[in-house]
Amino acid sequence: MKKWFCLLLAVPLLSSAAEIRIGFQKGSGLLSMMKTQGVTLPGHQLKWIEFPAGPQMLEALNAGSIDFGSTGAPPPIFAQAGGVDLLYVGAEPAPVNSEAIIVPKDSKIRAVADLKGKRVAFQKGSGSHFLLASALQKAGLKIGDITPIFLSPSDARAAFVSGGIDAWVVWDPYLASAQKAYQARLLADYTGLPLANGFYLASSKFAKESPQLVAALLEQVRQGGKWASEHPKEVSALLTQQTGVPADIVATWMGRSRFGATPVTPEIAANQQRVADLFYQQKLIPRQVNIASRVWTWQPK
Known part of the structure; x- marks a missing residue:
């Protein structure tokens, strides 16, 4: 090579x-x-x-x-x-769709606004933190309107699989892996948001x-x-x-x-x-x- x-x-x-x-x-x-x-x-x-x-x-x-x-x-x-x-x-x-908010495939959450009061996992202070804050702002919400769960990608993956969280904000390759392995559904990425x-x-x-x-x-x-x-x-x-x-x-x-x-x-x-x-x-x-x-x-x- x-x-x-x-x-x-x-x-x-x-x-x-x-x-x-x-x-x-x-x-x-x-x-x-x-x-x-x-x-x-x-x-x-x-x-x-x-x-x-x-x-x-x-x-x-x-x-x-x-x-x-x-x-x-x-x-x-x-x-x-x-x-x-x-x-x-x-x-x-700036990334556009290599980082996203995802939910389990059978989740009843259909829009970012539905995250109100829900348990959302992400790495505190990471790019995912900004993506989540931006998406919530566009939906008329703030971080304080959800229950933030601060987890590293590996720990968040385990919580996502076990049902311990309602949504996960993460970047590739964790994102691509979750989409394939668990048919995770994309709720939002940077499309339509500030990059x-x-x-x-x-x-x-x-x-x-x-x-x-x-x-x-x-x-x-x-x-x-x-x-x-x-x-x-x-x-x-x-x-x-x-x-x-x-x-x-x-x-x-x-x-x-x-x-x-x-x-x-x-x-x-x-x-x-x-x-x-x-x-x-x-x-x-x-x-x-x-x-x-x-x-x-x-x-x-």
Whole structure:
């Protein structure tokens, strides 16, 4: 299988050999594929640290355990509100239908408005949190109108199967797997709702001390996204091998994925600010946050 890092030999050799700690979510996003393919930066050792979701990753960023990582839109907002010193250094295309609110196939719940008073599971502070808040707002409801059950994807899956929850908000490949294995019915995805970009994040310390390294990592990701978009079959084969997820599930997942890395433009920052404002309005974060003040300027080659 062709490895995209073979295309990336013109990366600057920076100072002495140093360890760069990168957070990733298994089977999710370009960073996971970069790890699997053995992407390197000349003169530097990449240490890959796996996390179950974005919130846990940003706890590690705050603790100084990682330097760089990627998450959906909400985790850095919750982290900012909690005082984490992070920077938005790059952005991913916003997902549309790779994350959704689902219910059991025989559920009587037919619309988002029917979730009022129901038990809805999701990873607190994740992209699913924003999707749920946005869908509820459109239906004239708030998070306070449901019974939120904060669970990791694996725990939520067990609760979904056992009937311990009424609905589940989750991303691929968990979403695609539940749709196939349990004929889970889709209640809502981002169709018709405000979109939210994914982000590449770095600690302020790392970006200040090693701006060339941040740019080099982002260039790896940018070209990796281009390669992934042009080689969907290779990406599916890679992820099937990496995750152990059946090939047909991976194919569904990849058909709904969007890859890439771009600078955080004023428009993207403004969109992220709308996400933050919604969370503040619904009292999901304790204070307002300013997104533009935490944007690091990246100029791709």
